[in-house]
Amino acid sequence: MLEYTPIAQFAIGNDHKVKVWNRAFEVLSGVSAEDIIDTDHQWKIFYSSKRPVLADLVVEQDYEKFLEIYGTKNPAQSSIVPNAWEATDYFENINGRPRYINFLAAPVFDHAGNITGAVTTLQDITHGKIQEDAVRRESEQLQQQYSLFQSSMGERFTFCNIIGKSRKMREVYDMIARAAAVADSVVIHGESGVGKELVARTIHNLSQRKNAPFLSVNCDAPSESLLEIEFFGHVKGAFRGACNDKKGVLCHVQGGTLFLHDVGKLSLNLQVKLLRVMEGGGYSPVGSNEVLYSDFRIVAASTWNLWEEVQKGRLRSDFFYRLYVIPIDIPPLRERKEDLALLADYFLSRMKSSLHFYALPEKDIQALYNYHWPGNVRELQNVLRRYIGLQGLDAIAPPNIPLPEIPPARPSGVIAVSDSGTDLPLTDAVARFEKQFILSALELSRWHRGKAAEKLGISRKTLYRKMGAYGIDLP
Incomplete structure (x- = not known):
């Protein structure tokens, strides 16, 4: 059964020699059974150059631990028998490459109840372990970004070089931290002038690509051919005037972040070519058949609703879905x-x-x-x-854009009846006005309570008491 099962297994005796080494284990380890069975092989393939690594029960100290767990428990004489001993370890060289191996070991008893050896089953879990480690690293990086975010916001109401304390901007900071911790594409939405490129640079500077280039391309170019050359470059003789080879942005951005400004303006032809690059198909410089590859992340920005552009036929749906992974909306001022x-x-x-x-x-x-x-x-x-x-x-206002009308200031101490509300008792109306007056003083003093108290002509202690009574908290 051990010999022909597709599961990698072997059996050892009390003399620490291998008695069975099945074919599945030969495939996993790259070592033949005849080189292992009944020999004094020291399991060199399971040792790293830096330290000995846990291989299985053949190693002396592991076998002693195994005996310590099981002792002389005989399943025929006791109803309480421990489950198989399980362990996972990293091996630097298993069949020519590093592997994570999980193995289960169970004791073998003779008719008299004496332990005579063990059977071990091994499973290659390298792929799952790598994914698990990647998720852990991503989680740790995200936590670091949140810590940076909280520290920065607590000190100066800033996040890196972005200024703002409003709820909407705090939501933007949260999305930036999440985007920086992963490698997916990002689409930044917002009106002109809100700081889309600043957000893109912040994502890059907080990501693992921060030491690689951050390059920007304006997709609203006057000519598709010029934009294609900017992306992919060209070779000598590709067209009249091409006297030398020229490398494109995709070559220079290797390992970094490519910022696409006004991504909705890309032509359908360039969308197809960029999609191929994003999916690992590579690209070719203009005038060349050579296929080149580049590792980069795309952060795109648009003032347009990209889904509406898809519905109008101006944006390919496959390009949209490949690009639109993490959306970030920046509020207008x-x-x-x-x-x-x-x-x-x-x-x-x-x-x-x-x-x-x-x-x-x-x-x-x-x-x-x-x-x-x-x-x-x-x-x-x-x-x-x-x-x-x-x-x-x-x-303040640009030409031909009139300023909104500013209501005339009232004389000091004068309150309109409509402000207080004729349906309110006098005491409530006075309290409402006093609260608003205190808030205005605090705002004008940038929430410095000493200066606000001075403006109001009251003591700081009185100001604290009134703030508490009206439920006014510092921002």
Whole structure:
């Protein structure tokens, strides 16, 4: 039975010599039975150059451990017999390559109940073990990204070079950390100016590819042939003017990340060629039949809804499904106005300006908050640059885009009846106003409670008490 079973098995005696070494084990180990049976073979094939590795019960200390477990238990004399002894270990050289081997060993007794040896069954679990290790490494890396995310957010409301504390941006940070921990393709959605390339670079810098190149290609090229050359390169003589070989982006991005800006603008022909590369089929430079291969990850960006592009026939469905693995949506600036002050102060500091957002005139702050920001974060940066140079509110809006009307400020201390609500008792209306007034003071003081108390003309202790009464927490 041992000889002809397809499962790798062998049997040994108390003298530590192999009695049976079946054909399946010959295939697994690469060692013939005649070289093993009844010899003093020292199992050199199961030893690494650095350390001896657990092979099976032939090794002296393992056999002693086996006897320690089983003793002289006879299945005919006892109803309690331990299960087979199981172990897994890594072998640097099994039949010419490294393997993870799992084996089960069970004792053999004679008629008198004495242990006479053991039978061992071995199974090659290399593939499953490699997958298990990959999942573990991915989990560890993801945990590292989360730790970095939490540390960064706790200190400065930033994630790497991305600024924002709003709930929507925290969701983006979470997706960035998840995307950086795996190797799948990413599609970043967002309006123009929200920072799609910054997000792509952050994913690259946090991934295992961070030491390899990050290269960007604008897919909205005026000519398909020029874009094809940019991707794949060309050989000398491929067309008029091709005096030398030229390597394409796919050659230079080896091991790194390829960022495709406006991926929805790719022609159908180039989608087919890129899909072939993504699926391991390689590519050929223009004018060449040589097939080259490149290992890279794609992070794509689009202002378009890619699924709608598929339905319109502008994007191949197979290319879409291969590309659209991890989606990340970046919110426009108008949907995260709570980040406006952080972003403004960051840009002002980068411009070497002594200005601070909440030190600006109140009417300018209100105008910035009321503005729709069609150009998003990029427009905010340009507006602040013009504001520093021209020192005027008129510079905030681009030409032909009027600023929204700013309601006139009320005289200090005057409250409209509609604000308090005529259906509220006077005490409730006063409490509502007081809470809002405290919140405004805290916001203008950038949540510095000492400065807010000074603006309100009350002590810090009184401010703490009122914050507690109104349920106001620091952000």
